[in-house]
Amino acid sequence: MYSTKIVKAENSSAAVQAIGSSKEGKILAGGMTLIPTLKQRLANPDCLIDISGCGLEGVEDKGSSVRIGAMTKHAAVAESSLVAKAIPALADLAGGIGDRQVRNRGTLGGSVANNDPAACYPSAVMALDGTVHTNKRDISADDFFKGMFETALEEDEVIEAVSFKKPEKACYMKFPNPASRYAMVGVFVAKFSDGVRVAVTGAGEEGVFRHSDLESALSSNFSEEAVSGVEVSSDGLMSDIHASADYRANLIGEMTKRAVSS
Amino acid sequence: MAEVSLKVNGKVENHEVGENTLLVDFIRETVGLTGTHVGCDTSQCGACVVHVDGVSVKACTMLAMQAEGSEVTTIEGIGSSEKLHPMQEAFHENHGLQCGFCTPGMVMSAIELVSKNKSPSEAEIRDGLEGNICRCTGYHNIVKSVQAGAEKMGG
């Protein structure tokens, strides 16, 4: 790791200020992606802004939604009785990210801000019609994710929390990459009174995306048969040494069926 | 350089280190406890698992400064040669280790696993050890060890 400076921010505006006064500062949340990147000398930030002391942890029931602080660890979401009651699929998703040590350190905000195309959380934000709350504004999920590792976040913006709408029913089904245990395909299906949202992670060349064909099929008939009736195209899906686009397309259908029937 | 102060196995460790010092290097090089190992660069093998304030973490993916003010427990802090921790004892009795390199991380993971689930099933143990890679044992005897360790720990 190159040498760097560490600033411990006391609140998000201090964090933003620290970024502004650095050349190439980076926010350090749980560090589960950033630290391995730094260790391999793939990034050389002059300053890391540690936001663990910014008071961004916690889970709140907001009536029709659940608001989770950006620095809330995956383990805390997985073990939260509030989340388990309001959106059990979200607790399940958090409980299946990485391994236990990753869940003990990794954070919601870090995962969402990084927008790794194989990360689990972005699919939940998307399918649960989430809102990303930053120090400046609220950004809807559909506007937030801008393709692989790209988000709508600006330089002077830090995620403070994410809100997830409570669905009638939801399920996340992940087919893990056998090596990395990231999602090779992850499908989050959420049924709301006004329709079904289906978000797919791990598969898209542009990162997480909503699958409109599956959404409309399931909105009119929430059943496995409806999924079978959709031809999942491999267009725009990733092909790599772990899985071809064809196979990922097959998995999207399969994981969606399992999510619907669970 | 920055001053880092934390407790390792109950002892205050106050040292001036580079700000980019990883917790695992702080433990191995600065404090001199070499039971915590490094087996990969991508936070997957789990040879470096320690407890920070009671939860298991991979010490290779945490900066020492992130552990400022914390209580760190390493494999050297859970038992002694004279009196092994029940989980260490269980690994010995069930031949849960061969070359020993993954063992410290495996034991630290297992202890946390059992602290959250007092009598885990075989499937729960296998799932719970997802973050620890062993190349020697095929995990068969590790699973047995963790089951026995859970019983000894009062599960």
Next chain:
Amino acid sequence: MSEGIGASVKRKEDRKFLTGKGRYTDDINRPGQVHAHFLRSDVAHANIKSINTKAASAAAGVVAVYTGEDIDVGGPICGWVVPNRDGSATHEPPHPLLAKGKVRFVGDAVAVVIAESLQQAKSASELVEVEYEELPAVVDLETASAGAEIHEGMAENRYFDWELGDEEATDKALKSASRVVKLTVRNNRLVPNPMEPRAALAEYDDLNDSYTLYTTSQSPHLTRLVLAAFMFQIPESKIRVVAPDVGGGFGAKIYVYVEEAVCTWASKKIKRPIKWTADRTQAFLTDAHGRDHINNVQLALDSNNKIIGLRVDTLANLGGYLSAFAVAVPTYLHGTLLSGLYDIPAIYTNVKGYATTTTPVDAYRGAGRPEATYLLERVIDQAAREVGMDQAEFRRLNFIPKDAFPYQTAVALQYDTGDYEPALDKAMEMIDYKNFESRRSEASKRGKYRGIGVSSYIEACGIAPSAVAGALGGRVGGWESASVRVDPTGTITVTTGAHSHGQGHATTFAQIVTEKLGVPNSSVELVHGDSDRSPFGMGTYGSRSLAVGGVAISKALDKVIEKSKKIAAHLMEASADDVEFKEGKFTVSGTDKETAFGEVALAAYVPHNYPLETLEPGLEETAFYDPMNFTYPAGTHIAEVEVDPTTGVVEIVDWAACDDFGNLINPMIVEGQVHGGIAQGIGQALLENAHYDENGQLLTASYMDYCMPRADDLPSFKVECTNTPCTHNDLGVKGCGEAGAIASPPALINAIINALSPLGVSDMSMPATPETVWRAIQNAQARAAE
């Protein structure tokens, strides 16, 4: 005796590892130590036009920077060569310690930067400017012969072209056969991945002009030999090699690698201790890989379904340089095993070993024998399917009958003993083979395809009988040495040249002493891994530690007992011929005279009442043991799987292993070795693959992409043993370290094919990843629909 041979004694070495007190190479630091970082080629194949180290040398903390041009000693040597079919010799191109003029794989060491801290060394290495003239990469084994020339003057990139067996007789059998079963299999390339990455700490002693090297080695004495005799050309006494606790080896830590040699060489130049520890990426790029064969197999059957001939044409990918035992793996350890445990009258094999611009390939757990077993058990399985016989019964029909031993195979080996049906029967019983079909139909109701696969294997262990090795191209001996020192107080120190890096020698070897001398386990101390403390040895590989090293200990113990009897005879005023030794006591037959072993030990060192005129005082004996033959562990593994056709995911639902390892010293440790071996075999069959792209970049160079078996990938295993003791060593032991890795891949692949055969699937490649399996199902269904 509860601590002797056959007892599952808990391991003596556990306590230190469990409490974090293990002492691995990277745990050791020396005063004044500096750190080495190797700059590695990021291209697979290129001429080096220039290297500029000026900026790096001037960087903060840098002590020295060296390139290939600075190094005045030789590089790694080839420990094994075979004759080519045309009588010429194996091509042995030089392997410089740091690249000279050319790089031949991604990871090839180009320069070393030595600095006060590792971070400084890394930063400075980024300042080394290397100008490459890129050449085409050679990656694909099948077309390697037509690829760009990798080593000057080495035609068709071929290191060797070797044959074994009777070609004429085999081709005749193939012609006269009532059926010829044909199969092409690829044995996927694996990365050994011991959890402790390789490391070295080298220190030069100016006073004695000598070196100490701490290194992660399975064979410290071989390291000493190669460094002293072949690289540095100095007396062996000038190098001490210490392999302290070593975190797994699996073959990858047998050889002398360039990093440890460069650190040792440079430690004299800069007169400071130098430490190097690989990170995992470097381990992936530079630890010798394993397997990577393509085998074309033809099996001839007569009308009674008896095998009458076997022809195997093999291509072996050996990578950018010829590693120490690379030549032995596909030839001596592969071609000679092609008879398996079957009575096959005619066998012929041709093996061509190729260079490619990839990491060198050498022995990995099993080394050659897994490849032989895989192709054989796959073709046997296919033969059974083709003739419509049960897979187990087809094997039984063709097993070498138990009254045929010693059995001379058609491929040079003579099996001393064996009895293969009991292991097959036992494994079938363990897995409830006879009721499999009802489990298959139950699974199909759940939408799953269930399958069962058999693999019967044999291996040649206890490497090596020196005479056989020498005749087949080996340049080293295959003996092992041991010393047993009885201390005046009756405690025992055993030194061995075998090295333990997970095998539990401190426990197992002590059990041999306990059995023979009647002293408690706790009185026995094992010394290994330090060339100054155990002067000779050949190390640990090829399941040889017990079968060769353990027998050497047994022989040294016999010498101790023989001398002790003479001392006891003197003490008891009897004739040595009348003295008996049992359970730690000497008695004189027909009398009630007795004396304890401890008293004899004391007398040997306090020889007040001692036959000094005929017997030296002291009680310390050394033995060298070179076996007359290999040992031949054999057995049957059966895997049962369920395949989810919607995703292609294979779940292993049951595993039964029944192995014949001869006598067992410590059944608990044996079982552990079997578990670990099976896990690595399952890794090969389902998960692991070293994947190079067409430019020679290793795409699976971390645990993000190379799939290591984890706890939730594997089942628990049922493991049992049969026993036909080895006939030619004192302990009747055979070795157990590699069996699991040898037996398991074909069992698993056969089980998957068995599961999917109702769909028309008849072939499956390794690793059988979910997509591979899913695609095979898709293709079979498409064929069926046509």
